Amino acid sequence: MGSQFRKFARNAATSSRSSSTTPSGGRVTVEVSKRLQQKINKRVRSIAANKGLMKGIAKFALLETKKYVRIGISPKTDKRFPPLAESTIRTRDSFDKKKNVKKSPYFIPDFSNLTMTGQLVRAMQMKYDSKNFQLIMVFKQSRKDSELKNDKLIEHLDSMGRYIVGVPKHVKSKIIKALNIFISRRSG
Amino acid sequence: MSQTFDTKKLFKRELTKDQKINFGELVKDTIVSRTLAGFNNQGSEKFVKYSKKYAKDKGVSRTAVDLNLSFNMLGNQEVEVSGDDVVISIDSADAAKAHGHQNGSKILPQRSFFGLSVKSVGKIVSSLKKDLKEDDDANRAEANETFKRAVDDAESEILDILGGL
Numbered sequence: 001m002g003s004q005f006r007k008f009a010r011n012a013a014t015s016s017r018s019s020s021t022t023p024s025g026g027r028v029t030v031e032v033s034k035r036l037q038q039k040i041n042k043r044v045r046s047i048a049a050n051k052g053l054m055k056g057i058a059k060f061a062l063l064e065t066k067k068y069v070r071i072g073i074s075p076k077t078d079k080r081f082p083p084l085a086e087s088t089i090r091t092r093d094s095f096d097k098k099k100n101v102k103k104s105p106y107f108i109p110d111f112s113n114l115t116m117t118g119q120l121v122r123a124m125q126m127k128y129d130s131k132n133f134q135l136i137m138v139f140k141q142s143r144k145d146s147e148l149k150n151d152k153l154i155e156h157l158d159s160m161g162r163y164i165v166g167v168p169k170h171v172k173s174k175i176i177k178a179l180n181i182f183i184s185r186r187s188g
Numbered sequence: 189m190s191q192t193f194d195t196k197k198l199f200k201r202e203l204t205k206d207q208k209i210n211f212g213e214l215v216k217d218t219i220v221s222r223t224l225a226g227f228n229n230q231g232s233e234k235f236v237k238y239s240k241k242y243a244k245d246k247g248v249s250r251t252a253v254d255l256n257l258s259f260n261m262l263g264n265q266e267v268e269v270s271g272d273d274v275v276i277s278i279d280s281a282d283a284a285k286a287h288g289h290q291n292g293s294k295i296l297p298q299r300s301f302f303g304l305s306v307k308s309v310g311k312i313v314s315s316l317k318k319d320l321k322e323d324d325d326a327n328r329a330e331a332n333e334t335f336k337r338a339v340d341d342a343e344s345e346i347l348d349i350l351g352g353l
Contacts, residue, residue, distance in 0.1 A: 044342075046338055047335075048334075048335045048336075048338030048339045048342065049338055049339075049341075049342040050342070051339050051342070052338060052339035052340060052341060052342025052343035052344075052345075052346070053342045053343070053346050055339065055342075055343045056342065056343035056344070056345075056346035056347045056350070057346060057350075059343070059347065060346075060347060060350045174350055174353045175350070177353055178346055178349040178350045178353060179346075181349045182342075182345060182346055182349055185345070
């Protein structure tokens with residue numbers, strides 16, 4: 001899996017698009033226009049359907065965002081994560097050589113995808129506010145390997161320009177498209 | 189002769205018309221069965237014995253007092269619903285006879301059979317409340333199931349759409 005993933009990740013990262021989405025903190029807004037929101041409220045009507053709708057969207061957004069991070073692209077900027085410094089690569093190399101440590105299958109020593117043990121990306125969760133059509137990205141805080149909390153780690157990564165909080169632009173557009181299809185089906 | 193029960197006060201909730209009628213029927217049945225067992229409307233005392241002559245004519249012992257010959261008087265109790273109130277009354281044809289038994293007269297000893305004591309009403313209310321709670325739980329479970337199904341349907345529909353894009 002390692003070498004296949006390495007090849008796939010490099011290709012995907014090279015072909016990434018840039019965008020200007022700027023979600024802040026743990027709250028990720030999928031840009032659902034007021035008009036679309038009104039349409040959803042008018043056509044979908046039931047709270048249950050709204051909840052199911054947002055639950056599905058959150059599931060999809062989480063899965064796609066995790067994929068994006070693992071192939072080395074920031075879901076916030078839609079650009080590759082900044083390359084790793086030589087010293088970091090050396091640290092990651094020695095981590096790679098350790099026998100009794102559990103490594104993520106997506107870990108590549110010289111590839112910047114915020115992944116070594118995989119705990120940070122696994123800790124990513126997507127909650128939703130079905131009333132306001134918002135996705136809220138949260139992270140489970142505790143880590144097995146240190147007392148460092150994931151929020152602190154994310155803050156540190158942000159300061160290095162490695163933004164993990166966000167939903168990729170193409171995922172957002174898919175969500176909007178899907179919402180429109182959903183509404184038209186329900187209107188039918 | 190009538191007795192009125194404010195169901196909203198007794199049950200501390202709104203009842204449907206059917207639930208009110210059900211309550212009224214239970215009150216009626218309680219009055220009938222208690223009377224046939226020979227107890228007065230407080231449920232604690234037996235009725236005054238029949239006279240020797242009446243017992244002989246009826247063909248029962250003097251202590252087998254059940255105020256029942258043709259079942260007209262006991263059977264003609266009516267249940268009416270008016271707003272939150274449930275009214276139990278005795279049909280006008282038997283009202284005079286019932287009044288005579290209830291309050292006594294020159295020729296009849298008092299045998300108060302109509303109506304329910306607070307304790308008896310409490311028993312009926314708590315048993316019905318239990319049934320209502322079971323109904324509520326069943327309805328809630330069904331509503332939850334329906335809600336969950338609607339959530340699941342919408343979720344799989346949107347995931348299906350997203351997967352196809």
